[in-house]
Structure formats: structure tokens, C-alpha cells
Amino acid sequence: MRKRMVPLLLALAAAFLAVSCSSEQDRNRNKRTISATRFPKLTDYALELSVVSPRTEYYAGEENVTITFSLKNAGMTPVTLDEWHMVENANLNIYYAPGTLKRTADLPPDRWKQSPTCDPKARGLHIRSPLVLNPGTNQALIVVPLAFLKDLRDTGRHEPYTIKGKLNLQSVDVESRPFEITVK
Numbered sequence: 102m103r104k105r106m107v108p109l110l111l112a113l114a115a116a117f118l119a120v121s122c123s124s125e126q127d128r129n130r131n132k133r134t135i136s137a138t139r140f141p142k143l144t145d146y147a148l149e150l151s152v153v154s155p156r157t158e159y160y161a162g163e164e165n166v167t168i169t170f171s172l173k174n175a176g177m178t179p180v181t182l183d184e185w186h187m188v189e190n191a192n193l194n195i196y197y198a199p200g201t202l203k204r205t206a207d208l209p210p211d212r213w214k215q216s217p218t219c220d221p222k223a224r225g226l227h228i229r230s231p232l233v234l235n236p237g238t239n240q241a242l243i244v245v246p247l248a249f250l251k252d253l254r255d256t257g258r259h260e261p262y263t264i265k266g267k268l269n270l271q272s273v274d275v276e277s278r279p280f281e282i283t284v285k
Contacts, residue, residue, distance in 0.1 A: 139271065140183055140270070140271045140272040141272060142271070142272055142273075143180065145176070145178065146174075146180045146273055147175040147176030147177075148172060148173065148175065148176075148180060148234070148268075148273060148275045149171075149172070149173045149174075149175045149275075150170055150171070150172050150193075150266055150267075150268065150275050150276065150277040151170065151171050151277055151278070152168065152169070152170055152171075152266070152277060152280055153170065153171045153242070154167075154169045156168075157281070157282050158282070158284075158285060159250055159282055159283070159284050159285070160250070160255075160285050161250065161253035161254055161255040161284050161285065162250070162251060162253060162255060163250045163251065164250075164251045165246070166247045166250055167246050167247065168244070168245060168247055169242055169243070169244050170193060170242070170244075170245070170266050171241070171242055171243075172234065172240060172241040172242075172243060172275070173234070174234035174235060174236050174237075175236075176236055177236055179234065179236065180233070180234045181231050181232070181234075182231065182232045182233075182234070182270060182272060182273065183229070183231045183272070184229055184270050184271060184272055185229055185230055185232035186228070186269075187225060187228040187230050188219060188223060188226055188228070189243055189244065190218045190243065190244065190245045190246065191218070191219045191223075191226055191269060192243055192268060192269055192270065193218055193243045193245050193266050193267070193268060193269055194215055194218060194266070194268075194269045195215070195216040195218055195245055195247065195248075195249075195264060195265075195266055196213040196214065196216070196264070196265050196266075197213065197216055197249055197262050197263065197264045197265075198212060198213050198214065198263050199260065199261075200261060200263060201261045202263055202279060202280070202281045204263075205263040205279065206279075213265075214249070216246075216247060216248050216249040217246075217248050218245040218248070218269075219245075247264075250284065253284060255285075259283050259284070259285055260283070261281055261282070261283055261284075262281070262282050262283075262284055263280070263281050264280055264281075264282055265277050265279040
């Protein structure tokens with residue numbers, strides 16, 4: 102009886118080792134895929150980016166000013182953004198141009214200036230976590246600084262500026278409608 106059990110136990114041990122080794126290889130392969138720096142373009146999504154901050158008047162030279170954007174899924178299926186940065190403000194770029202909405206409506210893309218939303222040397226910028234947006238009332242709020250205000254000089258007049266936000270992600274191309282603010 103004992104002689105029959107030894108080969109059976111050896112066969113079970115070999116099968117166990119073969120299964121555990123192959124799953125270890127699969128686990129490592131998934132890690133490489135998740136940590137990839139390129140993210141494929143999504144094809145079926147309907148995301149809306151809009152401003153939810155009520156403030157429209159700011160002061161030239163003002164520091165530590167933030168503005169809040171809302172990212173919603175307007176489609177019928179859930180959308181997963183695998184490349185979502187854990188540093189919230191790294192997910193959005195702010196673009197601005199002097200002038201009213203009417204004057205900046207036909208401005209070419211190279212005439213818009215980018216306002217920094219995060220320090221490129223900040224710790225944790227490489228850390229990402231998937232963001233799942235379900236259809237309906239589910240939304241992500243993104244708070245970003247209006248850093249360009251601190252570089253403006255007070256002219257004594259109320260000057261209009263047009264601002265728009267654009268997601269800083271490779272997998273989707275989402276931009277807010279331009280909106281106007283007044284700088285005093």
C-alpha cells in the first residue's frame with residue numbers, strides 16, 4: 102500500500118508545482134502590462150468636463166487660487182480610465198488666453214497659454230489608480246490651481262480672460278467648453 106502511495110504523492114506534488122509556477126509567470130506578466138507607460142486610446146466613451154466653481158472674478162497677482170472641474174460619464178456604459186493620476190491636479194491642464202469668449206473663439210491652439218497645474222517634480226506623480234465613471238450622477242471633481250494669476254500685474258482695469266480645461270490623459274481626448282473670467 103505504501104509503495105502505491107509514493108508515486109501518487111509524487112505525481113500530485115509535481116502537478117501542484119507546475120500549476121503554481123505557471124500562475125507566478127502570469128502574475129508577473131500582468132504586472133508588466135499594468136505598469137506600462139502607454140495607455141491605449143478608448144473608443145466608446147462620452148465624458149463631459151465642466152467647471153463647477155461659482156467664482157468668476159479674480160485679482161491680478163492673487164496666489165493659491167483654485168478652480169474645480171467636474172468629469173462626468175454622459176454615456177450608457179461605464180468608463181474606466183486606467184491611467185488616472187493619484188495626484189489629482191495632474192489629470193488636468195488649464196489653458197488661458199486674454200480676451201472675451203467672442204474674441205478667443207477662433208484662436209488657433211498654439212495661441213493658448215498653458216497654466217501649470219502641478220509641479221513636474223512632485224512626489225507620487227507616477228502613481229496611478231483606475232478611475233471608474235458609471236453612467237448617471239457619478240462624477241469626479243478635479244481641483245486645480247489658477248497659477249497664471251500670480252504672474253499678472255494690476256492694471257487698474259477689469260480684463261477678461263478665457264479659460265478651458267483639458268484632461269492630461271493619453272487614453273481619452275476631453276476638453277471643457279471655454280469660459281470667461283474677469284481679472285481686476
